[in-house]
Amino acid sequence: xxxxxxxxxxxxxxxxxxxxxxxxxxxxxxxxxxxxxxxxxxxxxxxxxxxxxxxxxxxxxxxxxxxxxxxxxxxxxxxxxxxxxxxxxxxxxxxxxxxxxxxxxxxxxxxxxxxxxxxxxxxxxxxxxxxxxxxxxxxxxxxxxxxxxxxxxxxxxxxxxxxxxxxxxxxxxxxxxxxxxxxxxxxxxxxxxxxxxxxxxxxxxxxxxxxxxxxxxxxxxxxxxxxxxxxxxxxxxxxxxxxxxxxxxxxxxxxxxxxxxxxxxxxxxxxxxxxxxxxxxxxxxxxxxxxxxxxxxxxxxxxxxxxxxxxxxxxxxxxxxxxxxxxxxxxxxxxxxxxxxxxxxxxxxxxxxxxxxxxxxxxxxxxxxxxxxxxxxxxxxxxxxxxxxxxxxxxxxxxxxxxxxxxxxxxxxxxxxxxxxxxxxxxxxxxxxxxxxxxxxxxxxxxxxxxxxxxxxxxxxxxxxxxxxxxxxxxxxxxxxxxxxxxxxxxxxxxxxxxxxxxxxxxxxxxxxxxxxxxxxxxxxxxxxxxxxxxxxxxxxxxxxxxxxxxxxxxxxxxxxxxxxxxxxxxxxxxxxxxxxxxxxxxxxxxxxxxxxxxxxx
Numbered sequence: 213x214x215x216x217x218x219x220x221x222x223x224x225x226x227x228x229x230x231x232x233x234x235x236x237x238x239x240x241x242x243x244x245x246x247x248x249x250x251x252x253x254x255x256x257x258x259x260x261x262x263x264x265x266x267x268x269x270x271x272x273x274x275x276x277x278x279x280x281x282x283x284x285x286x287x288x289x290x291x292x293x294x295x296x297x298x299x300x301x302x303x304x305x306x307x308x309x310x311x312x313x314x315x316x317x318x319x320x321x322x323x324x325x326x327x328x329x330x331x332x333x334x335x336x337x338x339x340x341x342x343x344x345x346x347x348x349x350x351x352x353x354x355x356x357x358x359x360x361x362x363x364x365x366x367x368x369x370x371x372x373x374x375x376x377x378x379x380x381x382x383x384x385x386x387x388x389x390x391x392x393x394x395x396x397x398x399x400x401x402x403x404x405x406x407x408x409x410x411x412x413x414x415x416x417x418x419x420x421x422x423x424x425x426x427x428x429x430x431x432x433x434x435x436x437x438x439x440x441x442x443x444x445x446x447x448x449x450x451x452x453x454x455x456x457x458x459x460x461x462x463x464x465x466x467x468x469x470x471x472x473x474x475x476x477x478x479x480x481x482x483x484x485x486x487x488x489x490x491x492x493x494x495x496x497x498x499x500x501x502x503x504x505x506x507x508x509x510x511x512x513x514x515x516x517x518x519x520x521x522x523x524x525x526x527x528x529x530x531x532x533x534x535x536x537x538x539x540x541x542x543x544x545x546x547x548x549x550x551x552x553x554x555x556x557x558x559x560x561x562x563x564x565x566x567x568x569x570x571x572x573x574x575x576x577x578x579x580x581x582x583x584x585x586x587x588x589x590x591x592x593x594x595x596x597x598x599x600x601x602x603x604x605x606x607x608x609x610x611x612x613x614x615x616x617x618x619x620x621x622x623x624x625x626x627x628x629x630x631x632x633x634x635x636x637x638x639x640x641x642x643x644x645x646x647x648x649x650x651x652x653x654x655x656x657x658x659x660x661x662x663x664x665x666x667x668x669x670x671x672x673x674x675x676x677x678x679x680x681x682x683x684x685x686x687x688x689x690x691x692x693x694x695x696x697x698x699x700x701x702x703x704x705x706x707x708x709x710x711x712x713x714x715x716x717x718x719x720x721x722x723x724x725x726x727x728x729x730x731x732x733x734x735x736x737x738x739x740x741x742x743x744x745x746x747x748x749x750x751x752x753x754x755x756x757x758x759x760x761x762x763x764x765x766x767x768x769x770x771x772x773x774x775x776x777x778x779x780x781x782x783x784x785x786x787x788x789x790x791x792x793x794x795x796x797x798x799x800x801x802x803x804x805x806x807x808x809x810x811x812x813x814x
Contacts, residue, residue, distance in 0.1 A: 219564035247317040254324035266335035278618035282579040323369040326360035380729035383447035387727040396429040409571040415515040427512035434718035438691035441721040449684040464732040473624040477787040485792030497709030503810045510714035518657040527592045540642040563590035575606035605635025612767040623770035629741020653809040666742040673735045675701040743795035
């Protein structure tokens with residue numbers, strides 16, 4: 213990719229023109245008024261009246277919730293989108309805080325609504341069973357009743373939300389601000405510096421000396437900020453433990469499982485299948501070391517390109533990435549391709565890495581404008597193309613579900629990752645299929661590389677977080693304890709596939725997911741999505757274009773039922789390891805292909 217290429221910044225004008233715009237100010241005012249209206253309604257509804265029409269009450273409650281939720285989500289997504297691309301922008305930070313303050317009464321509305329719903333539980337069940345208007349809401353209403361049984365008294369929930377702004381949420385923002393602005397001196401002669409994000413992007417450089425230099429500098433940066441990062445993680449996990457105990461959750465994992473809309477049996481089956489696949493992944497890592505002519509892979513070699521001299525891994529300009537993604541999406545579903553093209557043309561993607569912008573990638577949606585936006589840090593690699601396709605998969609999911617009532621448009625992380633993985637698979641499978649024989653090696657390796665992250669590294673994150681929650685229940689942890697727990701988790705997963713002296717002890721500081729107070733164990737849904745997405749793709753390969761309508765309907769229903777019930781509609785039983793193991797066989801087969809290609813190339 214030409215390094216001088218002008219990568220796009222996103223255009224948010226159709227959501228709100230600016231913080232000072234009449235549209236934004238009006239939306240904040242309406243949100244405040246609607247919160248007050250909802251609070252009054254639910255405060256009067258804590259006990260049903262003898263003459264109350266339950267159906268009329270529930271219809272009004274759903275309408276209030278949907279308007280308020282849509283408004284608040286849009287304001288929250290907009291302020292975070294502005295902040296995440298400019299973490300030093302004082303106005304963006306001020307508005308982020310202002311919207312968080314605005315959301316406090318809305319959070320109280322949620323608590324009072326659940327209590328009012330519980331007070332009418334018998335009537336609600338009758339409406340769900342007999343009234344066609346309410347039947348589509350059956351799952352979400354029962355889910356609200358479950359979460360009502362796991363909440364504190366309204367005044368305590370209100371206090372927790374208020375304290376969260378200067379507590380766990382502030383610790384989370386600290387991690388984002390530090391990680392997005394931390395940098396190291398790269399060139400003594402010129403004084404040039406590189407941010408941590410830029411250093412991590414160098415993990416894809418073909419020159420091992422560059423990768424190693426970037427890795428060592430990155431570790432030195434994390435070492436220099438380890439105390440505030442450890443304090444932030446202590447604050448988040450300590451708060452989570454305290455609130456979970458008061459709300460009646462057994463632990464953070466029980467809550468996370470409920471939020472993911474899966475059963476404990478599903479999670480156990482998924483984790484056991486991931487563990488069973490570890491020998492395959494270690495075999496892949498050893499083969500990659502052989503391909504790179506190394507005795508052992510270091511952590512900084514995980515993303516190293518594996519190329520034959522006569523066929524290096526291609527790079528893509530932004531326009532080439534657009535053309536490639538749109539074409540491959542269109543080969544599956546022309547409407548999906550047209551949507552991706554519109555996202556590129558409308559500047560719905562913020563692709564340019566820059567100081568003050570958060571690392572990684574995400575997709576966010578704005579219910580009021582019925583649009584989505586994608587953030588990434590594009591570097592021209594095929595991995596970066598894959599990331600853009602992944603995030604556009606999220607955006608397409610939003611497009612497929614946006615006409616559902618707001619209350620039926622929210623899906624868990626497990627199912628959210630399904631659409632993104634499916635989109636990513638379309639692109640990677642097409643790339644491998646059309647590649648010449650000599651070019652297959654880097655593409656097969658790239659897919660295995662991504663799979664290794666989603667299965668092996670995410671399993672290490674699961675082990676790490678489980679251990680940290682257990683330890684944090686008794687004490688605050690220092691940086692050395694976080695590092696030790698991370699290295700132990702990497703030993704259990706990567707094993708002899710990585711050099712034990714060159715792993716990454718500071719991955720706990722790198723991943724912002726650990727610092728999200730409201731969502732623990734953020735990462736296992738990626739493994740769920742990866743393997744369920746592969747299962748869906750295999751079905752598409754068998755059924756062809758007839759699967760397109762099935763897939764769209766599946767996406768449109770992700771907000772209306774549990775993950776277990778939805779996947780049953782696709783013909784899968786996710787509560788047994790067999791399904792997960794069958795999807796993992798895709799990687800086992802690719803590892804054998806990779807070994808053969810490496811052998812032929814040496």
